[in-house]
Amino acid sequence: MATSISSQLLESLLTPGRIATVLLLFTVSSFIVDFTWKPRYSASLPRVGFGGGVVGSIRNWVGYVTHFNRWVEEGYEKYTKHNRAYVVPSAPSRPQEVVIPRSQTAWLLELPDRILSAKEAHADLMHGDYQFLGTDDQFPIGALHKHLTRNLVGLIPAIQNDVHSAIDATFGADTENWKSLNLWEALLGIVPVVTNRVVVGETCKNKEFVDSQVSFVDALVRNSFILNMFPKILHPVVAPFVVLPNWWIWRKSFRILGPVIEKRLHDMARKAAGDAEYEAWEPEECLITWLIRQAQADGATGKLNAALISKSLLPIEFAAIHTTVITGHNLLLDLLSSDPKDKYPEVLREESTRALGAEGDGYWTKTGLSNLYRTDSAIRESMRLSHFATALTHRKVIAKEGITNAAEGWHVPQGGYLMLDLAGTHHDPDLYPEPHAYDPLRFSRVREEYETRPKEEKSDPEEALRVKRLGMVTTSDAYLPFSHGRHACPGRFFVAHELKMILAYLLRNYEIKPIAERPKPIWIGQTIVPPIDAKIEIRRRKGTV
Numbered sequence: 001m002a003t004s005i006s007s008q009l010l011e012s013l014l015t016p017g018r019i020a021t022v023l024l025l026f027t028v029s030s031f032i033v034d035f036t037w038k039p040r041y042s043a044s045l046p047r048v049g050f051g052g053g054v055v056g057s058i059r060n061w062v063g064y065v066t067h068f069n070r071w072v073e074e075g076y077e078k079y080t081k082h083n084r085a086y087v088v089p090s091a092p093s094r095p096q097e098v099v100i101p102r103s104q105t106a107w108l109l110e111l112p113d114r115i116l117s118a119k120e121a122h123a124d125l126m127h128g129d130y131q132f133l134g135t136d137d138q139f140p141i142g143a144l145h146k147h148l149t150r151n152l153v154g155l156i157p158a159i160q161n162d163v164h165s166a167i168d169a170t171f172g173a174d175t176e177n178w179k180s181l182n183l184w185e186a187l188l189g190i191v192p193v194v195t196n197r198v199v200v201g202e203t204c205k206n207k208e209f210v211d212s213q214v215s216f217v218d219a220l221v222r223n224s225f226i227l228n229m230f231p232k233i234l235h236p237v238v239a240p241f242v243v244l245p246n247w248w249i250w251r252k253s254f255r256i257l258g259p260v261i262e263k264r265l266h267d268m269a270r271k272a273a274g275d276a277e278y279e280a281w282e283p284e285e286c287l288i289t290w291l292i293r294q295a296q297a298d299g300a301t302g303k304l305n306a307a308l309i310s311k312s313l314l315p316i317e318f319a320a321i322h323t324t325v326i327t328g329h330n331l332l333l334d335l336l337s338s339d340p341k342d343k344y345p346e347v348l349r350e351e352s353t354r355a356l357g358a359e360g361d362g363y364w365t366k367t368g369l370s371n372l373y374r375t376d377s378a379i380r381e382s383m384r385l386s387h388f389a390t391a392l393t394h395r396k397v398i399a400k401e402g403i404t405n406a407a408e409g410w411h412v413p414q415g416g417y418l419m420l421d422l423a424g425t426h427h428d429p430d431l432y433p434e435p436h437a438y439d440p441l442r443f444s445r446v447r448e449e450y451e452t453r454p455k456e457e458k459s460d461p462e463e464a465l466r467v468k469r470l471g472m473v474t475t476s477d478a479y480l481p482f483s484h485g486r487h488a489c490p491g492r493f494f495v496a497h498e499l500k501m502i503l504a505y506l507l508r509n510y511e512i513k514p515i516a517e518r519p520k521p522i523w524i525g526q527t528i529v530p531p532i533d534a535k536i537e538i539r540r541r542k543g544t545v
């Protein structure tokens with residue numbers, strides 16, 4: 001009798017309508033709990049968006065997807081330009097952010113990590129605690145900061161070979177017929193292979209492995225978007241399910257990479273133990289080796305584990321692959337849709353032919369690549385104009401007491417967020433005349449004009465420094481695609497080499513038709529969805545095969 005009553009009760013409770021109502025109530029109450037947990041900012045800070053309170057917050061969450069850029073544009077004119085901070089709404093699961101004016105960039109970036117954290121901000125944005133399968137991303141980030149740039153010169157020939165073979169395989173050798181190719185897919189055939197040269201060395205030639213890393217990053221971006229739409233309080237329940245594809249992809253890729261790492265661990269251990277057989281042996285320079293070297297140097301034997309090392313590569317694959325693909329995509333779209341009368345692709349082709357000719361043996365050197373002023377400028381200008389996120393510098397307040405800004409007197413409590421507005425800065429006519437035009441020689445003109453001056457007109461050291469700082473890897477408070485300060489992207493020196501070699505090889509070996517109109521991205525919140533349908537028409541130059 002009791003059993004039949006309880007089963008009747010259960011049946012009546014489990015009607016689809018009731019389940020939907022319960023789920024809806026649960027979600028709404030989770031949003032309310034989330035809302036009450038979010039940090040509150042000083043009332044003295046001005047706001048953009050649809051207003052405060054519960055109704056305003058709900059409108060802001062919905063409006064975030066379509067209105068974020070408009071809010072930041074408005075904030076730039078009203079507040080940033082007048083050296084004032086302001087608050088902009090965020091996605092539902094995230095706290096609102098305080099946008100810091102350019103004049104206070106140094107203040108923001110010089111605060112120590114124990115007060116204002118880049119790590120926590122990155123982890124929250126990408127839900128790294130769930131998505132990177134339980135690894136600490138500071139291990140690979142630290143290793144990359146320390147080892148990448150110092151090993152870059154030695155890696156140039158291998159990177160160049162990878163660039164050439166990946167481009168040949170993607171664009172083909174037909175010198176007669178024009179091929180119409182999807183540019184996004186073409187770049188996905190090139191950039192991940194080349195990028196993986198510094199991550200996994202020779203294994204970058206294993207297509208199945210490289211494809212798995214691209215799938216991992218795709219899953220990461222997708223999951224991040226999904227989780228951003230859930231109240232944070234539900235993440236511990238929802239996230240383990242959302243990130244199941246990450247585990248699956250990692251397991252698949254580990255079948256390929258696991259034996260490579262096991263062997264490297266074995267060989268490096270024998271070398272470190274002074275085994276005579278290994279005296280002349282040197283490990284391949286790549287992140288796998290740098291992680292092992294770092295763990296050996298720190299005496300962190302627990303980190304000398306193949307599974308952990310392979311998981312530690314994942315945050316770097318994320319930081320490196322799509323950022324570079326989008327940047328290359330923007331660069332080619334900007335360049336090919338520039339006015340054909342200016343013949344900019346031809347100008348860059350001529351420059352790289354001249355510079356490579358001076359190298360003698362057909363291989364780039366660091367000096368040769370750094371002499372590509374115009375190519376460097378064309379990339380820097382595209383990164384200025386065609387940014388892929390409204391902001392790329394976010395910091396989270398982790399100090400218990402919060403932070404107080406002395407210049408304006410406002411306070412942000414623990415858990416609050418601060419950001420630098422890249423979009424407004426990059427399009428400010430006071431910093432960049434005609435800011436919405438793609439002017440590929442914007443920076444090289446100044447550098448070249450300076451070089452041609454007689455010696456006596458180059459005696460001002462400040463001016464010399466200012467000119468030198470126009471190269472694409474130099475960050476500043478007015479140029480933020482790689483962010484700025486001590487957490488500025490450590491991969492940017494590699495990216496500069498990679499993109500210059502890609503562009504030089506493409507332009508020297510292929511004809512590409514101009515594009516009549518620059519395909520536009522779609523914005524969702526503060527990031528773009530690139531125009532991934534864009535196509536280019538391309539044909540191998542005669543006499544280059």
Ligand code: HEM
Nearest residue numbers: 141319320323324327392481482483487488489490491495
């Ligand atoms: C065009 C391509 C790239 C762009 C636009 C880019 C941009 C950025 C930005 C904006 C940051 C955030 C810094 C901050 O929070 O202040 C960053 C961090 C980082 N990037 Fe890149 N990146 C690119 C390529 C790469 C590559 C190829 C690698 C590795 C080979 C890499 C490794 C990293 C790492 C490890 C960090 C974290 C640094 C830290 O927290 O100290 N990036 N990048």
